[in-house]
Every structure is written in structure tokens, then in C-alpha cells.
Amino acid sequence: MMSFHEMKDKDYIPQKTQLMMMIGGGFGLAKTLLLNLSDLKKLRIIPPNSERYIRPTRPYDLPSFESSMKLCVSEEKYLRPTLHCDHHEPEVIALAHQLGAYKKTDKEFAEDAFHFVKENMTLEIIAFNPVSETIKRGTGTCIHLISVFIALCRAAGIKARYKMFAMNMIKAWYDAVVDVDPLVKKWYDSMGYFMIEGEGEIYIDGEWIVAHVGPKAERQAAAGIPITKFGEDSLGRWFFAIPGSIMVMESIPFGLAGAIRGLSKIAPGSMERVNISIQKQIASGKKIIADAGGVEAYDKNAREKMEIKQPTLQLQTKDEIVFS
Amino acid sequence: MIDFNTYMDNLHKNISSYAPQKTEQPELYESLFKPKDIYRIPLDEAEKMQLKTIKAAFIHHYNNNPFYHNFCKEHSITPEDIKTNDDLTKIPLIPDKFFKDYPEGKEYATWIANIYTGELPKIVIKQKKPTYDDVIDAFHEAGIYVTYSSGTGGRHTFIPRDKTTFLNAEYTLAKSLVPMIYPLWKHDSYGYLLMPNPKLNFIFAGKALEIYFDAVKNVEVAIDRKINTELIEMTMHGKKGLKSKIVRHIASKGAKNMIDDIIDWLEVRDKANDTITLVGAPYILYAVMEKLKQQGRSFNFGERGGVATGGGWKIHEHKRMPVSDFRKEVKDVLGIPEKFCLDIYGMVEGNGWLTQCPEGHYLHAPYSFYKPLVLDEEFKPAEYGEWGQYAFLDGAARSYPGFIVTGDKVRLLKRCPVCDRPGPVLEPEVKRVKGADVRGCAEEVRRMLTSDLGD
Numbered sequence: 001m002m003s004f005h006e007m008k009d010k011d012y013i014p015q016k017t018q019l020m021m022m023i024g025g026g027f028g029l030a031k032t033l034l035l036n037l038s039d040l041k042k043l044r045i046i047p048p049n050s051e052r053y054i055r056p057t058r059p060y061d062l063p064s065f066e067s068s069m070k071l072c073v074s075e076e077k078y079l080r081p082t083l084h085c086d087h088h089e090p091e092v093i094a095l096a097h098q099l100g101a102y103k104k105t106d107k108e109f110a111e112d113a114f115h116f117v118k119e120n121m122t123l124e125i126i127a128f129n130p131v132s133e134t135i136k137r138g139t140g141t142c143i144h145l146i147s148v149f150i151a152l153c154r155a156a157g158i159k160a161r162y163k164m165f166a167m168n169m170i171k172a173w174y175d176a177v178v179d180v181d182p183l184v185k186k187w188y189d190s191m192g193y194f195m196i197e198g199e200g201e202i203y204i205d206g207e208w209i210v211a212h213v214g215p216k217a218e219r220q221a222a223a224g225i226p227i228t229k230f231g232e233d234s235l236g237r238w239f240f241a242i243p244g245s246i247m248v249m250e251s252i253p254f255g256l257a258g259a260i261r262g263l264s265k266i267a268p269g270s271m272e273r274v275n276i277s278i279q280k281q282i283a284s285g286k287k288i289i290a291d292a293g294g295v296e297a298y299d300k301n302a303r304e305k306m307e308i309k310q311p312t313l314q315l316q317t318k319d320e321i322v323f324s
Numbered sequence: 325m326i327d328f329n330t331y332m333d334n335l336h337k338n339i340s341s342y343a344p345q346k347t348e349q350p351e352l353y354e355s356l357f358k359p360k361d362i363y364r365i366p367l368d369e370a371e372k373m374q375l376k377t378i379k380a381a382f383i384h385h386y387n388n389n390p391f392y393h394n395f396c397k398e399h400s401i402t403p404e405d406i407k408t409n410d411d412l413t414k415i416p417l418i419p420d421k422f423f424k425d426y427p428e429g430k431e432y433a434t435w436i437a438n439i440y441t442g443e444l445p446k447i448v449i450k451q452k453k454p455t456y457d458d459v460i461d462a463f464h465e466a467g468i469y470v471t472y473s474s475g476t477g478g479r480h481t482f483i484p485r486d487k488t489t490f491l492n493a494e495y496t497l498a499k500s501l502v503p504m505i506y507p508l509w510k511h512d513s514y515g516y517l518l519m520p521n522p523k524l525n526f527i528f529a530g531k532a533l534e535i536y537f538d539a540v541k542n543v544e545v546a547i548d549r550k551i552n553t554e555l556i557e558m559t560m561h562g563k564k565g566l567k568s569k570i571v572r573h574i575a576s577k578g579a580k581n582m583i584d585d586i587i588d589w590l591e592v593r594d595k596a597n598d599t600i601t602l603v604g605a606p607y608i609l610y611a612v613m614e615k616l617k618q619q620g621r622s623f624n625f626g627e628r629g630g631v632a633t634g635g636g637w638k639i640h641e642h643k644r645m646p647v648s649d650f651r652k653e654v655k656d657v658l659g660i661p662e663k664f665c666l667d668i669y670g671m672v673e674g675n676g677w678l679t680q681c682p683e684g685h686y687l688h689a690p691y692s693f694y695k696p697l698v699l700d701e702e703f704k705p706a707e708y709g710e711w712g713q714y715a716f717l718d719g720a721a722r723s724y725p726g727f728i729v730t731g732d733k734v735r736l737l738k739r740c741p742v743c744d745r746p747g748p749v750l751e752p753e754v755k756r757v758k759g760a761d762v763r764g765c766a767e768e769v770r771r772m773l774t775s776d777l778g779d
Contacts, residue, residue, distance in 0.1 A: 301701075304702065305701050305702070305703075308417070308419050308703050308729060309395075309398070309399075309416075310418070310419055310421070310422050311391050311392065311394070311395035311418055311422060312391070312394070312395075313391050313422075313435070313438055313439065315427075315431060315434050315435060315438055316390075316434075316438060317434060318434060318437040318438070318444060320437065320443075320444040320445065320446050320447055321433050321434060321437050321444070321447050321449065322446060322447065322448045322449065323430055323433075323449050324448055324449070324450050
């Protein structure tokens with residue numbers, strides 16, 4: 001059994017900021033549910049003859065695993081297996097090798113892993129599971145998808161970690177993910193922000209490089225924002241984190257999985273409604289990209305739109321400001 | 325009925341201390357102070373005023389604000405390039421996000437000082453690790469109002485206003501609203517400010533309404549407590565901790581009493597046959613009307629009553645109330661006619677207020693000193709009638725460059741399709757552009773009070 005020290009070292013114990021966010025989210029959710037029991041009764045299941053969520057077909061084949069495949073077995077921080085992110089699983093190793101592990105430079109591999117996850121895997125609100133299951137299914141929350149990216153990189157011997165933060169959603173995502181279900185909406189609004197959003201980070205040539213794998217191009221197109229590239233941080237560009245909420249960690253901490261599992265038991269209908277809406281958002285994004293003439297054309301156009309020139313401000317000390 | 329000139333002269337008597345001075349701001353004096361009705365200036369005259377006022381503001385910022393000067397150099401624009409009204413669109417516009425990108429602690433004070441146009445007074449910051457509120461208080465002691473808004477996206481927008489700019493913001497508000505509600509306004513009347521007390525606060529949702537206390541003799545305030553950035557974090561952003569819980573508990577009690585207090589006030593004013601105005605966030609008035617409906621009560625103020633709202637139309641978590649529905653409800657529950665129920669569109673980054681006309685409820689721009697623009701997808705000015713991103717050139721901003729691109733999506737029309745005022749108007753429906761966060765000062769107040777009311 002893992003010692004407390006080991007759990008702490010691997011970041012299984014939530015950081016204070018995250019703990020506060022999880023407790024806040026839990027209380028927020030409990031309060032929302034308790035104060036809306038009649039809504040909950042109505043909304044927890046999808047009525048017969050209503051639209052149902054159909055999971056999209058996985059758009060890739062699973063490569064076969066061979067025991068001769070090279071694997072990173074280091075126990076060094078950021079290279080070892082962590083909660084829901086075990087890169088020793090055969091599906092992870094096989095996929096990492098298919099993507100060129102140990103044949104490409106670290107940067108080339110990480111970039112290909114980034115594109116694989118971002119372009120092939122789809123957002124679905126679902127309980128946490130081992131990373132191999134996410135690969136087999138092809139869907140998951142943004143944290144599932146970040147875990148796939150991290151596991152692939154670790155399997156290829158590249159240090160990888162999570163970067164998590166709380167943020168207010170942009171309106172288009174709010175409309176698609178929150179506004180579609182009254183319970184989720186009440187929960188979100190009682191919190192003022194969604195509990196967690198994240199990115200992956202990998203360590204190459206002495207620096208951490210960010211990878212925003214969560215939203216696929218179609219979702220970003222539906223939101224009217226550019227498509228995040230490898231090494232490009234969404235924060236400070238088209239998202240703003242709640243001040244003080246940014247955390248980096250080796251592992252998904254304890255507790256996060258329980259929260260999503262709890263929600264899936266209590267309000268499965270709400271989760272399904274959100275998933276239906278995400279699919280619609282993706283369909284709308286697909287059309288936007290097609291109308292723009294493809295992903296690159298869309299992205300170029302969106303960047304031109306987003307990137308209205310900002311003034312540069314280099315802070316200069318002012319004699320009139322006196323710090324006593 | 326009082327004639328319009330006397331009506332506006334009476335207003336001036338009460339708010340003359342806010343008016344732009346000829347010696348200090350000669351162009352704004354001509355374009356804002358001198359016209360009796362800023363919405364009825366003939367277009368050719370207004371265009372001359374607009375060019376002079378906005379060009380003067382541009383020259384001022386070009387010469388006195390290093391970051392904006394460099395920004396203009398990057399765009400290869402100098403004041404010599406601005407010769408006609410059409411040239412005004414060459415003025416480099418600052419995205420509103422720029423004013424959200426601030427550091428913390430001592431650097432925050434330096435950031436404010438760096439975006440400020442002109443000479444700063446001496447500002448003493450006593451704290452080792454100053455909070456935003458410490459810095460705001462220190463600037464205020466030196467005579468600068470750091471107004472802020474929109475914590476709804478997780479980041480405030482901070483705008484430093486010197487006394488001149490702040491007075492301009494207040495004066496333009498009165499000068500925009502009062503002609504539109506002619507002949508309702510009179511000094512000897514009763515007002516209820518449905519916003520945080522501007523005398524205690526710097527949140528722009530309400531701050532610019534300090535003038536209300538001079539324009540109207542008897543004014544009550546709905547949220548009569550200090551609301552600083554820390555409190556907003558506690559009430560709106562779900563900040564945790566015992567202190568936050570205590571604050572929320574007290575706020576919750578206060579908010580429930582607030583609705584009862586407003587109803588009591590309405591009852592007294594109705595019995596006394598007084599003239600009343602209610603100015604501020606629609607959410608509060610909506611809560612009052614809902615309670616009155618629950619109690620099966622209503623009033624009939626008729627032409628003795630007026631309502632001016634601002635800051636967005638999200639009335640309830642479940643619905644965004646159409647402005648026309650709100651007006652109907654005001655008519656049904658308070659008996660105030662729709663012509664005296666007007667919405668105002670403004671924001672912390674600007675000092676011009678677009679005000680609905682009583683006839684068609686289109687949002688009229690104060691076009692003699694303020695140029696509204698709609699930008700297309702390439703950030704170029706769009707034609708009238710096109711939907712696009714709202715931007716403006718504000719000739720009343722002295723302490724920061726008020727040439728702003730907002731995150732709002734609007735449709736600008738050359739003139740009002742309903743009334744005979746000659747200037748440009750926005751359609752009443754203002755949306756957020758894709759990718760922009762949810763915002764609006766009434767949305768801030770609504771979320772704060774939603775939390776307070778335990779809704």
C-alpha cells in the first residue's frame with residue numbers, strides 16, 4: 001500500500017487551492033441538488049422519446065501491443081504512473097509506439113501525441129477510468145484527454161504533468177455546456193466558475209511546454225476562438241484563470257473522480273443533456289470549419305479576428321507612486 | 325407643462341458643478357454643455373463638434389500617454405492624419421481586454437500609473453503587500469477614481485479617472501437621460517438608486533450615479549454598504565472561508581430587507597402623490613415587482629414615475645428578460661408608462677451613455693462628442709445596418725485613452741426608425757460576441773444579489 005509520503009509526493013493529496021475548490025464545488029452541488037429536489041426528480045433522467053446521447057464512433061483503430069515494445073519504467077517524478085494515468089498499460093504503449101515513440105525527437109513525438117488527442121478524441125462528461133479505457137472509447141472529460149496525452153508522453157520517456165485552473169467560461173461554451181441543463185446551470189452559477197479546466201505540460205530541453213488538448217478544433221470553432229496549437233497556452237489569450245487558481249501537479253488528486261462519479265449517479269440525465277449539447281456544438285463547429293475552407297483557413301481567420309492589436313505596456317517606475 | 329428650455333435650465337442649476345469648463349475643455353464645453361438637447365443637434369453641426377472634441381482628446385492622449393503614443397506610432401497615425409470625420413476611424417482602438425491585464429500588489433499601482441494619461445499627483449501606498457482595494461484607496465486620496473467593473477469574467481476592468489473625467493462621466497449621464505424623460509424630471513422629487521451607494525464605492529455600476537444626489541433632492545440607495553473587490557470575490561466568485569460566509573450571511577439579510585424597504589418607500593411616495601424615479605439594475609426592480617405580484621399589490625404612479633435601467637438584461641438564472649417585457653411589467657405593476665421606462669447602455673471604459681428614446685426605445689448615441697462604431701470581422705468599420713463588434717471614440721475621456729473596442733455585438737443604424745432625433749442609434753438588443761465572457765454591470769449586481777437573496 002502506498003505511504004502517505006508517497007501519496008503526497010505524487011500529488012495524490014489535493015493542493016490547498018484544489019481542495020478548497022473541490023469542497024466548494026461539492027457544497028455548491030449539494031446545495032443545488034437539495035434546494036432543487038423537484039427539478040432533480042424531473043431532470044435526473046431523460047424522458048422516453050426524448051433525444052438521447054449517442055457516443056461518437058472512435059475515429060481510429062487500436063494498434064496491437066507487442067511485449068517487445070520499449071517502455072519507460074522510470075520512477076522519477078513526472079515519468080511514473082499516477083492515478084488514472086498508468087502509461088504501463090498495453091494500449092498506451094502500443095499507441096505511443098504507433099505515434100513514433102523512441103523514433104522521433106521528444107518534441108516531434110509530443111507534438112504528434114498532442115495532435116492525435118486533440119483531433120481524435122471527443123469531450124464527453126463521464127466518470128474517471130483508467131487511461132486505457134479512454135483510449136479504447138475515444139471520449140472523456142478534458143482531464144481524461146489530458147491524461148491520455150500525459151500517459152503517451154510518459155510512455156515515450158518524456159516528463160509530463162497536469163496544469164489545472166478555475167476559469168469563467170466564454171459565453172459560447174457556457175451556452176453549450178452549462179445553459180443546456182437547469183441543474184448544471186444552477187451549480188455553475190452558484191460557484192461562479194466551473195470547478196476545473198486544464199492543460200497538459202511536458203518537459204523538453206529544460207522547459208515546460210503547454211499542450212491544450214481538451215477542446216477539439218470543432219468545439220473551438222463553435223466558440224469562435226482560434227484552434228490552440230502545440231505549445232500555445234489558452235490562458236491569457238482567450239481564457240483567463242480565476243486569480244490564484246492555477247496549479248501544476250503530477251497526478252489527478254484523490255477526490256476528483258468521486259465528484260464526477262457522484263454526479264453521474266445523482267443526475268445522469270443532466271450529464272447526458274450536456275453530452276448531447278456538446279455533440280451539437282461539434283456539429284456546428286464542423287460546419288463553421290467547412291464554410292471557412294478547412295481548419296487552417298478557419299484558424300487563420302479566427303486569429304486575425306481575435307488578434308486585434310493590443311498596445312504593449314512596459315511597466316515603468318513612476319516617481320509619483322511612493323511605497324512607504 | 326414646463327417648456328423644454330426651462331426644464332434643462334433647471335437641470336443645469338442643480339448640476340452645474342459637474343459641467344465641463346470652457347477654459348479646461350473648450351471642445352467638450354461646446355459639444356456637451358452648450359446644446360440644450362444633445363440628441364437634437366443638427367447633424368452637420370454635430371459632426372463639426374464631434375471632430376473637434378474627439379480630435380482634441382486624441383491629441384491629448386497622443387502627447388501625454390507614452391503607451392498610447394507608442395501604439396499610435398505602431399499604427400503610423402499622428403494627429404495630423406485626422407482632418408475629417410471619416411479620418412476619426414483611423415484612431416487606433418484599444419481592445420477592452422487590455423484593461424483586464426493587470427498585475428497584483430505594488431505592480432498593480434505601477435500599472436495604473438502607466439495607463440494613466442497626464443501628470444500624476446503624489447500617491448502614497450502604505451501597505452507592504454497592497455491589495456487592489458488598498459491601491460484604489462491610495463489613488464482616491466490623491467484625487468483619482470480607479471473605477472472598476474466586470475468581475476464576471478474572473479477579471480475586473482480597471483479604469484483610472486481623474487476628477488475631470490469622472491465629472492464628465494456623471495454629467496453626460498444626466499445630460500443623456502433627462503432630455504429623454506422630458507417633462508418628468510424635477511429636482512424636488514424622490515429617487516431610488518438601485519445600485520451600490522456611489523459615495524462609498526468605486527464599482528462603476530453606480531459610481532457614475534453620484535450626480536443623482538444633486539439632480540434629485542431626495543435619494544435613497546438600495547445597496548448602502550461598501551463593496552470592494554474583496555467583497556465581490558466573496559459574494560460573486562464563491563470565495564470560501566468563514567469571513568466570506570459571514571459576509572454572505574449579512575449580505576443575504578440586507579438584500580431581503582432591501583426589497584421590503586423599496587416596497588415601503590413606493591407605498592409612502594404613492595400616498596403622498598410624489599414624483600419618483602428608480603434608477604439602476606433591472607434585477608432589483610424585477611425582484612420588487614415579483615414580490616408585489618406575489619402580494620397581489622400594484623401601484624399607479626402614472627406620469628409621476630420613471631424608471632431608468634442599465635447594465636444588462638439577465639433578470640433571472642433561467643431567463644434573460646426582453647426589455648419590452650420588462651417595460652410592460654413596470655406598467656402593469658407600478659403604473660409607470662412605457663415612455664418613462666428607458667434603458668441606458670454604457671460601460672466602465674466609456675463616458676458616453678446611449679439612451680433609449682421614449683418613442684421607439686432605440687439607443688441614441690451622444691454623437692456630438694462620442695462616435696459609435698461597428699466593426700466587421702476584420703475590425704474595420706462596418707456599414708450602417710450591419711451587425712458587428714461595438715467600438716467607440718470617446719471625447720470625454722481625459723485620464724485614459726477612451727478609444728475602445730468592446731466585446732459587445734450590436735447593430736448601428738444611421739438614425740432612429742421611430743423618432744425624429746437625427747443621430748445614430750443602436751438597436752436595443754445588445755449581445756456578447758463569441759469568445760467574450762458574460763458581462764454587464766447589472767449582471768454583477770444580479771449575481772451578487774442572487775447570492776445575497778439565496779436565489
